Amino acid sequence: MTTVLQHPAYEEERLQRVAEQLPCRELQAGMLLSLMGEPQHYSYPSIFIYGHRASGKSHVMHVLLKELELPHATVSCVECISVTLLFEQVLLSFFGCDAASLLPRSPSLSDFVRVYRQQCSHSPAKETRYIVMEKAELLRDTDANLLPALLRLQELVEDNVTVILLSEIVWDKFRPNTGCFEPLVLNFPDYSKGELQQILSQDRHPSYSAEFYSSYINILLGVFYSVCRDLRELRHLAALNFSKFCEPLAEGKVKETDTHKLWRNIEPHLKRAMQTVYLREVSSLQWEQMQQMEEKETGALRGLSAHTHVELPYYSKFLLIAAYLASYNPARTDKRFFLKHHGKIRKTKFLKKNEKTSNHLLGPKPFALDRLLAIFYSVVDSRIAPTASIFSQISSLVTLQLLTQVSHDDQLDAPKYKCAVSMDFICAISRTVNFDIVKYLYDFL
């Protein structure tokens, strides 16, 4: 650890804990800490943080706010498909369930600010409150006054509140024609190759030495760094190919230290992986089957192994889970399942006449893409995948017939999908990613 974070308002151990979770982002975390200042003081009304995907924007904010126990609301603009959800989430996080229920149906900005002011006159901020908006570029597509209002929310609600916007798009592309309150703009620079090496090496496998894993990462970066610098994708690729890297070791052909031989073994494999897995054009299952075919051809026959079950890329699994939930849960209940701080809502509240029949008897219902994505982003949580690859993953799920596309001739632009897998199958998939799907199924509430 080169620089340890310092701030008079927090204990050293706490800051130490923060620093440990933020390798290669000490500078940015330190900068943010000093801008935030003493909790009782005001901070700048709005801060705009931009940087490439997976450059740690969400991670840094999350760790800082969580570890230092600062009052905050995190809003993902992907999840909040309507501004109502956005308003509710902020009020919920700051003032609790009751506050959110004070909002009228389809509330306006004016209503939101009115409720906020009313609430904060009862419980004024003793410490700066933070609102973190993830994927803030989506705010540009909503009501034109929303973004300008958020930027000067402090002035509008007269509370000690700071809005932090996170985006991979530069601020210049946000500014409305007639200008607005200018936020403080901060950049999170991309991780250098060395930094990626350092962060990725932390995921080392417990049964191998740190050096061994680190040399693996080194080889991986050698292949992928020229096309991909996204920490999230690299991490996924690293996890997917590690067993292949270890194979010669398990077979006793080489020693851990024989990096050159290991490299010769894995490099062509990785190069092929780039054309396929990286592009998410085939699932990992197909990829592994292709590998097996080749091995057969070269005579290296292997016994049937654990490959009999379906193996999908990490995000594809979550997409499939989301699709399953969208197919079997009524859309009305999404809020109950996927809004982070929903209150206690009993099932009876949702129950309508004629709806006692389980959806698992009637079969899957079609859903729109928006809804799938909203659920996906909420179940995948902080491990968010880049949007571009999501669409190719969806089409690969369709190709695999795990999803089916329901065509509507009159609605060419808005395709609908159904999930085409069984309950057992989805449970098995969910287990591999530690996701307890039954908890999220309306039928099993």
Add this chain to the structure above:
Amino acid sequence: MTTGYTAFLLLCVFIRLHFQVQKILRERFCHQKLPEKPEGVEAQHKHLLELLKRTAIHGESNSVLIVGPRGAGKTMVSLHSGLKMGLCVEMPEKKMNCIEVCLLQTDDRIALKEITRQLHLENAVGDKVFGSFAENLAFLLEALKKGDRSSSRPVLFVLDEFDLFAHHKNQTLLYNLFDVSQSAQAPVAVVGLTCRLDVLELLEKRVKSRFSHRQIHLLSSLTFSQYLERVRAQLSLPGSFPDSKFAQDWNGGIETLCEDKSVEEVLQRHFNSSTDFRSIQMLLMLCLSRVSVAKPTIKPADLLEASRLCLSDAKANMLHGLSILELCLIIAMKHLNDVYEGEPFNLQMVHNEFKKFLHRKSNSMYNFDQPVIMKAFEHLQQLELIRPVDGSSAKTQREYQLMRLMLDHSQIMEALQKYPQCPTDVKQWAMSAFG
């Protein structure tokens, strides 16, 4: 032992005073705390006060626009005047009801609801149904008159972001407010704040004809030495600071800072791009955040660093994080732009251009398949570094969709210089006159 203890006590005092410094300056820079006096805009302030006084004391209705760039002090001037009206006019019983609507009220119906609320007339309105907007507004003003003495005051309407109201349907609110301000219905003052100089052109004829055409401009023609004085004043501690010796030292330090040659150079650069209060405050907030008990004063280096942050080129920062493949595609686009004089291009053309470069090279380090290139291309689009030409529909195949590069020549060349371990051949390719 005792000296150690004294030192400790002194340190405690010092820490407390620093806490105060942060508190005061942050309230100024972040919370837009009203300054004691509206410095530098006394004439405008006086003008506005005169108008409001006439409404408050003589019951004369009025309308006025305050026009000035962002962060120039429109809100500050109006608050100062509004507050003064509320508190200390010659005759304390002549106070005004101050109503504010702003960008939150996205349509006139919402605005009227807000006005009702701010006048505390929700109960009086109850669930009455009104035939028109005008009727509703007239009812509100009438209800005020009937009420007790304290609520029968004249009403001051402040319309922040005035130009937005001109975009509301039929400009109903503006029409009605101006109409009231011209008739003798009830004494009102309508103050609009806007940063659009051409705002009158947005008004419909019938609205425009009811407006007094009074405008107060906050367009400062500041000299650099006045600007320096502003910076100094913004950083200085007020006379009311609890420890006057400390405040003197701090203010002395600020004085010295502003005399520094390098500081002056930095400020000159900022002066040339904007002179409003808010941009000064943002710069100074970045300086202030670098001050701590361990480093208790603002040094010229802090200002330099703050300025570097303010002026850094965001697109260049993003280019720095592109993969080498993505950078190569940008260079190919730059060549296409040079050759075809800025005509839009598609992915096939870019790929082709890139291939031409690869052919001239012996090693095949950058031989990527089309799908990998497509993914890189999509990433550039997602970052909004390239943008589809309007009208080029989503129906065309992705590789044939027409695009434009949203970067200029100098940004690309600068990014290349800063790009970590940029291969020489790529650099040369970028600099060559033709692809």
